[in-house]
Amino acid sequence: MKIERYSEGVSLKRSVDSGTDEQRNTVRDIILDVRNSGDLALFTYTERFDGVKLTGLKVTEKEIEEGTAALSKEHIAIIREAAGNIQSFHQKQQRNSWMTTDETGTMLGQKITALDAVGVYVPGGTAAYPSSVLMNVLPALVAGVQRIVMVSPPAKDGKLAPVVLAAAKIAGVTEIYKVGGAQAIAALAYGTQTIAKVDKIVGPGNIFVALAKREVFGDVAIDMIAGPSEIAILADETAVASEAASDLLSQAEHDPRACSVLVTTSLKLAEEVSAEVENQLARLPRREIAEQAIKDYGRIILCEDTADAVEAVNELAPEHLEILTEKPLEVMAKIRHAGAIFLGRYSSEPVGDYFAGPNHVLPTNGTARFSSPLNVDDFQKKSSIIMYSEDAFRDNSAKIAAFARLEGLEAHARAVEARKTNKGGSAGCSGLQT
Amino acid sequence: MKIERYSEGVSLKRSVDSGTDEQRNTVRDIILDVRNSGDLALFTYTERFDGVKLTGLKVTEKEIEEGTAALSKEHIAIIREAAGNIQSFHQKQQRNSWMTTDETGTMLGQKITALDAVGVYVPGGTAAYPSSVLMNVLPALVAGVQRIVMVSPPAKDGKLAPVVLAAAKIAGVTEIYKVGGAQAIAALAYGTQTIAKVDKIVGPGNIFVALAKREVFGDVAIDMIAGPSEIAILADETAVASEAASDLLSQAEHDPRACSVLVTTSLKLAEEVSAEVENQLARLPRREIAEQAIKDYGRIILCEDTADAVEAVNELAPEHLEILTEKPLEVMAKIRHAGAIFLGRYSSEPVGDYFAGPNHVLPTNGTARFSSPLNVDDFQKKSSIIMYSEDAFRDNSAKIAAFARLEGLEAHARAVEARKTNKGGSAGCSGLQT
Known part of the structure; x- marks a missing residue:
């Protein structure tokens, strides 16, 4: 050196690698096709790209058990122990919702909610790493995500790698589908007859997967492009x-x-x-x-x-x-x-x-300047909570209306003033009852 | 209704609105031009798009004072009070770095670091809202960001709106430049002679600003597309x-x-x-x-x-x-x-x-399923900390090497085993000294 x-x-x-124009167009066509034709498009592309004619997309319980049985007891034990360590580290990242109150009775806070559903992409072939399954799935599980959907392209025999199925079972994946490439990303983002759509897609993939993730970004959340x-x-x-x-x-x-x-x-x-x-x-x-x-x-x-x-x-x-x-x-x-x-x-x-225990999905290419390891926050989101008291409202409403008028937004000012004129006029919701 | x-x-x-092909090409050209020609390109585009020939990009201390002086004392007081409330709410979002230890002496943790520099885009003209300045700047300030750079397109007279300058001063912006559009985003992402590059760009803008943010995404972080x-x-x-x-x-x-x-x-x-x-x-x-x-x-x-x-x-x-x-x-x-x-x-x-106090920059268009209000976390990032003890290493190294070999990564296994063979052989760094 x-x-x-x-x-x-x-x-x-x-x-x-931001892809060629041809690759980008291919990916857009595939996504459109999956949105229009659903499962049918998934079967077609799987036959074309993975060379296998599937009769069903969903991996059965039996296939998962066969996958697990193909691994040695020692390997299963090691994967389980690693999973335990990863889970334990990520549990320490957990945050609580919080609320503050003041003397007027105003309450402000932040509510933390897990995402409803997450998709995890797992590459096929020799790049199928069980550690990657654990690292992408377990933070979502710890975050409280109820639906964790794994997708991975099948091999020529129509199966997924045993070691990946074993890791998925250990990690707590709730659904597994045999589909890869841009078509899998489209299915996760928009849903098909068999695969219900998710809120966020994580996991590494080839250039087509990366381009598809960029394309659906905004309709669903994605992790970083590694x-x-x-x-x-x-x-x-x-x-x-x-x-x-x-x-x-x-x-x-x-x-x-x-x-x-x-x-x-x-x-x-x-x-x-x-x-x-x-x-x-x-x-x-x-x-x-x-x-x-x-x-x-x-x-x-x-x-x-x-x-x-x-x-x-x-x-x-x-x-x-x-x-x-x-x-x-x-x-x-x-x-x-x-x-x-x-x-x-x-x-x-x-x-x-x-x-x-810490995650091995990490920011590359200098992006550690502004990005973090994959973590529990990536699978939760916040909602602000504002419960203004009558006292706080009366003390501040004139200021709020003045601020709104400074910005030329008269309806904002009037919305605040609508309350002043209703003083004592209503037995309605006070915001102070629970 | x-x-x-x-x-x-x-x-x-x-x-x-994902823009037309023409708009996307225009934005790409502008970005390339700013990367190649720096300040010169900024002056050229400001003359072309904003109709003003600037002699300098940086807003002077004197201009900021003039801006603040143009506002009534009452309005200044209201903006200050709002800023205080926003700061106070966001301070409650602050998180600490943490470390855990176990009986073997292994330490695992998460280190929180503020971003070094953040750019805040503020639209020009009638959409110049002081509340938006406060809401985008204050979480960065609370997070500990040292450099907060505001950019905004100048009016025909070569100035920025007084109310925006006043809000920027109250919020604690450290640098202000008279530049808008895709050229401002390019300057923030890649730097010019006058404007040093930042790590993240936030704030709303028109379609050209939104397309430019999408284009530089990855080289810098961006907030959501509102x-x-x-x-x-x-x-x-x-x-x-x-x-x-x-x-x-x-x-x-x-x-x-x-x-x-x-x-x-x-x-x-x-x-x-x-x-x-x-x-x-x-x-x-x-x-x-x-x-x-x-x-x-x-x-x-x-x-x-x-x-x-x-x-x-x-x-x-x-x-x-x-x-x-x-x-x-x-x-x-x-x-x-x-x-x-x-x-x-x-x-x-x-x-x-x-x-x-809570932020008014919020997820729109159904993205509250997976996104959060702008918050302090958006201006910080995490690093995992791993300090394995000699005991923990000896107990687990065989398992780690076996996991690596299961994935076909022999050099990973050997890196772990390199330590075993050095047992007692080195007075070198033990990982247990501080």
Whole structure:
């Protein structure tokens, strides 16, 4: 890996694949077709794109049990334990509705409500990751979402991957359908005869899925559009080079466009990590992918001191950040922008990918500047509550009417004044009875 | 207004203006031009679209003082008091970072950080509302955002509306620029010589502003795309017809596409409100707008009982909901989908628009099913914190490696196992020192 000295202005940004005009038009046509023809369109596209003629879309209880039975007891136990950890961490994110009162009897508050229904997209084929099922489903479950609908494209044999079905069952998915691509997103957004529409769609997918999510955005909510994975490691001379190198490679094996960056104050470590990466690369099964990623996006940035290194990391705003320094908590306090922060050598990034509990769906491509890990808030929404008392109203109505007139909105002013003229005139709803 | 009996499937949805191909191309060209030419492009477009040749973009301290001086002391005092109420409500939304520990010494947590910089778009001309400045700026300020940048298109005299400048000063905006339209959004998203880029853009605007926000979405965060305003009133026979009618009209005067709906269990009230609306309409300054809105989107829905009325409101998922019933809190508890809920006759909707404290930037067009009022969370983001202890790591590393191999990600498994082989071999960062 190339070692370069830090100069301001480092960036992880890679160009985002926003699709070709042809792809965008294809996606629009598919969505329109699903809106018009419902299930029929889903069967047609599944035959065309996935090469399988289905007789039903819904995955049966029997199929789910078969899927679960195909996994070893050990694997099931590990997935269950991971699910428990994820659930437990996300429960700590739970918020309550609140209300405040004042001496006049006015009540103001914020009511938290779970979304009614959420759709989770799970890619098919080799990219079908059970950990991704857990990470997308469990925050919704903890949030109190009643309907959690999973969709995934079937393989040529008309089935979904056993490991995905097992993870869906463990996570508590309520419905599973064999449909993928833009047609699955359209079905979730607008509903068909078999699939009732949802309020939000989450989960990763290929370019057609990403374009379809952008297209339906507004009619339903969507999660972020995820880019290739990233890791930055902020390390000083106390870090173990072989460990840092293996963590850089664990990101690189995801995708030829994945980004692995070491930010360090130690030239010795920089040189050792560079050598270790070459060394370990040679023995990796996904060597070709990792090698390409390291070649194109791997960097070692040498900094004068820790303050410089912190500045570099804040500029990068990485998806994953490992802090491998003598005093990692002190460094963490100064980090403003990172999706997930792993402290110390026992917090290797895969610990968080699978097991520790925090979500592995994280903001990429510098968006940690303004985005968060997937969390319980993403599956709930707020309503403001305003219950003005008669006293507060009489004290403030003239001011409110004056403000409305300052903006030229006379009907607003009159709506407030309508109450003044009704003083004592009605036995009607007072707003103070419950 | 037409009275109809409730049957399932009512909807507030109006078609969203997604712009013409020509408009989209214009917006893309403007954005590209601002990215390439910076300030120069801003001056050019301001001359072309706003008809004014500026010599500088930044609003000076002197201009802000002149703006504030143009307002009466009474109006300044009202705006200040409203700002105080809004600030106070939003402070209650503040959340803390948290950490948990377990007996092995593992620490997991969530760190909350304010965004670094936020841009607030404020429309020009007659739609320049000081209340909108307060509602968009103050949650960012409460969240801890250090840089709050306001942009607004100048009038022909090269100035911004005094009332907007006064509100900006009261709210605590840190920079103000005279630029509007798609070019202002591009400047906020990508930066120019004069305007440094921000992390999130909020605030309403015309179709060009809305299209530009959609276009830069992903490179920066944006708020929701707002549609025309809506109100639903859920009322029983205890409601005062003239008050309900004036509240319906206060929404209708905003926009010919605004939507005002009465949902009631009382035929008598339905008939009285219908008559009152006609009556009051005749005397409104913005009669033409309100009349069109009531004609096209005004509805009175008559329900069998309160349960039916609640169901109808949940289907509508209105931006504003007034509950004018004998026991409004009991009804509120059953409402799942509404942006802001106003209880009782002293909580006329304009009370919330201007003064009570909760935000008036609210989800429209049925999006209250999955969106929230603008709030402090919108200006902060989270980072997960993972600090695994040596004990926890040794207990779980084999399981984590097995999970990684189940997904075919060998480098992930090896990253975990790299630590095992270093047992006792390093005096390096333990993750347990601070």
